[in-house]
Amino acid sequence: MGFSASAGCAQGGCSLPSRARLTLCCFCRKFTSRDFSYHYEGEQFCISFPEKILPFDPSQWAMAWHKSIIKFYRKRKMNRKYIAILVIGLSLAGGIAHADENSLGPLAKMVGVWEGDKGNDVAPAQKSTGAIGAPAASPYFERISIVPGAGATNASEQDLVTVQYHQEVFRKSDKKKFHDQVGYWIWDKKFNTILHSYCIPRAVCITAEGKLEDPNKFEVGTDRAIAESIFMKNNGTTRMFNMSMAVNGDDMKYNQVILTTIYGKDFSHSDSNTLKRVKQ
Template identity: 40%
Template sequence: MHKHVDYGPLTTLIGEWRGDQGVDISPEPDGTEHNPYYETIVFSPACDTDNAEEQCLVAVHYRQTVRRKSNDEVFHDQTGYWIWDAAANKMMQSLAIPRGVCILAGSEPLTETSNSFTVSADISNPAYTIVQSPFMQHKAKTTAYSHTLQVHGDRLQYSQSIMLDIYGRVFEHKDENVLQRVTAPASN
């Protein structure tokens, strides 16, 4: 018998999303670069999990592929999970990018009618933190992360801020986009 999983507020994310209004503001050795981009994000039901027989979490897996409009090349590939803790009514995001960086970010308790999730992590926070390779710690250290998703029907908007210590300065790397759902979630 198939077990029904209640994905709660994560249900609104499930499906494939595409957007072509992205703007990436990133550091360069001699200044700042603005990259218009398009992307696809696929959110899939993952699982429900019991931790130490006390905490029940549900998760959706996601894969994000971002391409520059200027040359159609992939310049960002990210995978991870959005995780909901129903008892605490909090959201988490765990993510990895193939630059040797992993992040676990968490939220404050959600409001009852929340269609917006904001998670954050900081290198000095033992609960929601950032792990990175020795090279990245030395050359392009991520010190803080914040990500907000807003879902309204088949429209998803996000903004992301990553604080970097790079090229001898502190830089706020920003990404934002508006996406439309192109495939509906499969029914359970």
């Protein structure tokens, strides 16, 4: 019996990245536990580690693979030799996850699920309020899910690593979602640059960047990298975007300002919130 790293899973439906995958040659059946999926095909045993437990946390990994071994032993009546192989494989996979965390650089601290209920949105009031264009404050709560993303190389010399995220924002007044955003935080190690690229379902996308002066604070801005629909260009165009976000341990805080021209005048649309990481 032996084990070997695998660039791809033998299970056709497995879409997890190869960096979080390991193949052991042992078994030929399928078993699924809470934290790990075990795929069997012929004599290949593929252990797939989902992104939700990246980046590497020694205590989390130790508890996860210990529980998995006990469950597997009870269900399959594995002997000690098989258990030893499984332990080695899971340990190696932990090393792979640790390497993945290191490769994310300053972005690694962002990975996880974040929630906060201290948000404040100041936007131009709608026509229906009777105070069109006046500042209207909306307290909100939100949830941001951040996972490792795909890397990229631009023009043969700019190597980028990323985390991708989904942000959902809800008004406190009626609990309804009023903002949904998907995007990437991007790190360019060579040029010491942080980039933030995102889109919202108003047919508006923005890419902002800034120098990484502090590994725990990300400040980006732009007045040109803005894509928007013809309607938005004529009725609510975005002219400038600036954002500052600080991450310290399980605490995240951000402030952002979007300068728009709407209802015939300029308006500084601002958002801020403080969040806690609720899941790694």
